[in-house]
Amino acid sequence: MTTDVAVVSRARSGDADAFRQLVERHSKMTFRVAYRMTGNEQDADDVVQETFLRAYRQLEHFEERADFGTWLHRIAVNCSLDLLRARSRADRNYGGDLESAELAGMARSEPQQDRLLMSADLQKQVTAAMGRLSSNERTAFVLRHFEGMPVEEIGETLGIQVNAAKHTIFRAVRKLRESLEPFVRPTPCNT
């Protein structure tokens, strides 16, 4: 398989097939990031579209020495954040419909093998707990917890200081702990 570097180079020179290859290679990864960030399938699909559209428009600014996947990942995070912020503004304006729509979206998803590990009710609780985070808290948490991004980079992504980013992660985890603590059985201490 041709490396991303070669394909990106062809795409930059205007080759549509090359860009198609990049889309096909990175769509699933982009969807996973977007889904973690938004918690909603349709939103994640929209974010995937928007991510590639932005990538296409900014392709000339991409440094070929950089990793295309990492670059795309950053765009996906930014697109998701934009959507979360817009959603949060709309939520403030129109009431709490969006969270319940998000829950409905989760409930609609077809059960698959890996989902059976977690009961539908528990899934709803976890989704609801994630839904109660602010857009910044959710982004900071997803980037730290799932993507393993350093706090400094999270701060850059959110446009805030490192300390503020750290506290945003703390707040997010605390909120999640408060919401979900009743659903976890304490592990007995060894001593």
Next chain:
Amino acid sequence: MQHLTEEQLIAHYYHDGDAAVTESHLDSCDECRAHFETLRNVLALIDQLPIPERSDAYGEAVWNRLRWKMGKTGDAFSNSSGTTVGLNTPTHVRRRSAYGWVTAIAAAVAIAFLGGVLWHARTQQIARPQTVMARSAQPGPVQQAAAESASRDRLLLVVVGDHLDNSERMLLELTNADPKHSLDVSSESKRAGELVATNRIYRQTAARRGETRIASLLSDLEPVLVELSHAGSTLSPDEIAALQKRIDSKGLLFKVRVVSAQVGGQEAPAKAPRKGMDSL
């Protein structure tokens, strides 16, 4: 003994804190160790939240939708055979442009209509406390409000019923298509484009009016319509198979038929506002 703060425990979980100090404390403090275990269990619970699967055809589907959007931006790409993809692709872009206008006009008409319905509903809601207070003294306005509400319900049901009929025909054509061969969907794609705009408006309206069953169905229907509207003039066998799988996995055709039949059955004048509509 001074216990660890929650922030220290969180930092420790993410390997951000002073590991040696924290671990040494956790070894000797049952309370902090229990808190840390709870934190770990909560975060493990979140790890289990599944991510929906996307098939191997997903990338291709994304590309097909994207190609159209890229064309809309006015950018142009050339493929490996030297043919330009994007706005300069004459026939399909001209057709898309025409679809865009039709969709925009259809959406504008629908927005105007439903905007009126919603505005009316909002003014009704604002006026409601006075109506309730005056209920015992003036039964007339209450009956009138109920009649108006029922009338709005019927309007929504009629337009949604028509919409579902159109959608059902389209889904039927897709599910009956032979996934071994490409399918010319130029006319279906155009119709889907028109249906997407109205679907969004009906979905939002239904959600606002508490018609969760209709809103949920329209929400399931939308991605299929969007995909079809972006499909271009021909669906490849893979695209047909992906769409059929999507329709099938959600039981979409069946749900559309059921709700369509129920909506049709509810078109008869209601004597009283139905549940979920009485808040308007």
